[in-house]
Amino acid sequence: MAHVNIKGLHKHFGAVHVVKGIDLAIADGEFTVLVGPSGCGKSTLLRTIAGLEQANEGTIEIGGKVVNDMRPRDRDVAMVFQDYALYPHMTVAQNIGFGLRARNFPKPEIEASVKRAAKMLNIEQYLDRLPRQLSGGQRQRVAIGRAIVRNPQIFLFDEPLSNLDAQLRDEMRSEIKRLHQELGATMIYVTHDQIEAMTLADRIVLMNAGQIEQSGSPLDLYEKPKTRFVAGFLGSPKINFVKARLEPSGIVFADGQTLRLPAAESRRYGAHLGKPVVFAIRPQHIDRAADAKAAHIASTIDLVQPTGARTYVTFAIGQEPVMAELDAHDAGKPGDRIAIAFDLAHFILIEPDSGKVLGS
Numbered sequence: 001m002a003h004v005n006i007k008g009l010h011k012h013f014g015a016v017h018v019v020k021g022i023d024l025a026i027a028d029g030e031f032t033v034l035v036g037p038s039g040c041g042k043s044t045l046l047r048t049i050a051g052l053e054q055a056n057e058g059t060i061e062i063g064g065k066v067v068n069d070m071r072p073r074d075r076d077v078a079m080v081f082q083d084y085a086l087y088p089h090m091t092v093a094q095n096i097g098f099g100l101r102a103r104n105f106p107k108p109e110i111e112a113s114v115k116r117a118a119k120m121l122n123i124e125q126y127l128d129r130l131p132r133q134l135s136g137g138q139r140q141r142v143a144i145g146r147a148i149v150r151n152p153q154i155f156l157f158d159e160p161l162s163n164l165d166a167q168l169r170d171e172m173r174s175e176i177k178r179l180h181q182e183l184g185a186t187m188i189y190v191t192h193d194q195i196e197a198m199t200l201a202d203r204i205v206l207m208n209a210g211q212i213e214q215s216g217s218p219l220d221l222y223e224k225p226k227t228r229f230v231a232g233f234l235g236s237p238k239i240n241f242v243k244a245r246l247e248p249s250g251i252v253f254a255d256g257q258t259l260r261l262p263a264a265e266s267r268r269y270g271a272h273l274g275k276p277v278v279f280a281i282r283p284q285h286i287d288r289a290a291d292a293k294a295a296h297i298a299s300t301i302d303l304v305q306p307t308g309a310r311t312y313v314t315f316a317i318g319q320e321p322v323m324a325e326l327d328a329h330d331a332g333k334p335g336d337r338i339a340i341a342f343d344l345a346h347f348i349l350i351e352p353d354s355g356k357v358l359g360s
């Protein structure tokens with residue numbers, strides 16, 4: 001186990017600047033999730049930590065040692081890939097023990113380690129099978145087992161669950177979280193799935209175009225996003241963005257309806273009076289108004305999508321669609337008028353040009 005300290009890291013592929021100045025300190029035993037849209041540089045950053053890519057600029061420290069010039073095998077990290085990368089002609093036991101055999105560990109010790117890892121991952125009964133005789137989830141476990149037996153300072157995962165079906169993914173996600181609790185190891189996990197990021201991470205590092213947009217605990221990023229990008233990336237269904245203008249009377253939407261603000265809120269945004277803003281609120285923080293007095297605005301239901309306990313209801317404010325998550329038995333139907341109450345403890349205002357959350 002070890003802490004990781006990355007400073008001023010840049011990576012270019014020819015003319016393409018992929019990692020653009022990453023500073024990141026990861027504590028010993030922390031579960032860090034790198035998340036962000038496709039192509040933002042997550043895998044490149046992870047591969048650079050592993051030593052599979054050379055950094056162009058900056059330093060990577062693992063356990064207090066700068067590893068920039070160390071070969072991957074000497075960095076004492078184990079990486080688990082999306083495509084498992086198992087040896088097809090080797091049994092499960094041989095695959096898991098491969099790294100130890102290559103390092104000339106004594107046979108009994110290898111056997112004991114393989115057994116222990118297989119037990120942890122619930123694949124003891126498959127040790128004599130070949131990878132092709134396993135399901136996707138079982139193969140992924142073998143790949144994780146291979147990393148566990150090496151007892152590395154750091155585990156690196158690159159989208160290890162994305163080849164699995166939804167149910168298996170949920171199951172393996174819980175197992176990886178349990179594994180982290182059991183081993184207490186430092187883990188860096190790459191995904192573009194925000195649910196995976198939220199559920200697994202001690203800390204989320206949200207990347208955007210080769211840079212860190214914001215990092216913090218999952219709830220910190222969810223509740224206190226600093227930018228529109230962060231607000232829009234985390235949360236399901238997605239947060240709503242509605243163009244508006246901040247006036248002394250409150251937040252005025254494109255259709256002229258006004259959301260009156262409590263005095264304290266108005267004062268807080270005083271510097272932005274008369275300016276365009278983006279009003280952002282999550283579907284969970286919009287409800288049907290209990291009565292006329294509680295209503296903030298009115299609209300007409302366009303779309304109703306039941307999911308079981310909750311139903312997603314879409315309506316428009318001005319020309320912009322807004323989704324609310326409502327009680328399944330009180331959702332209404334398309335064409336119904338609906339009186340809306342926003343939870344005023346939870347909206348945010350964004351400056352349209354910079355994308356910055358006001359007051360953050």
Ligand SMILES: Nc1ncnc2c1ncn2[C@@H]1O[C@H](COP(=O)(O)OP(=O)(O)OP(=O)(O)O)[C@@H](O)[C@H]1O
Pocket residue numbers: 013016018036037038039040041042043044045191192
């Ligand atoms: N070996 C390479 N040569 C040239 N460009 C590369 C190379 N590897 C990656 N890139 C480019 O670097 C950028 C970042 O790639 P990377 O694989 O790190 O993204 P990612 O965030 O992991 O995306 P995804 O979620 O799709 O896996 C992409 O634009 C990609 O095309």
Ligand SMILES: [Mg+2]
Pocket residue numbers: 042043044
């Ligand atoms: Mg990737």
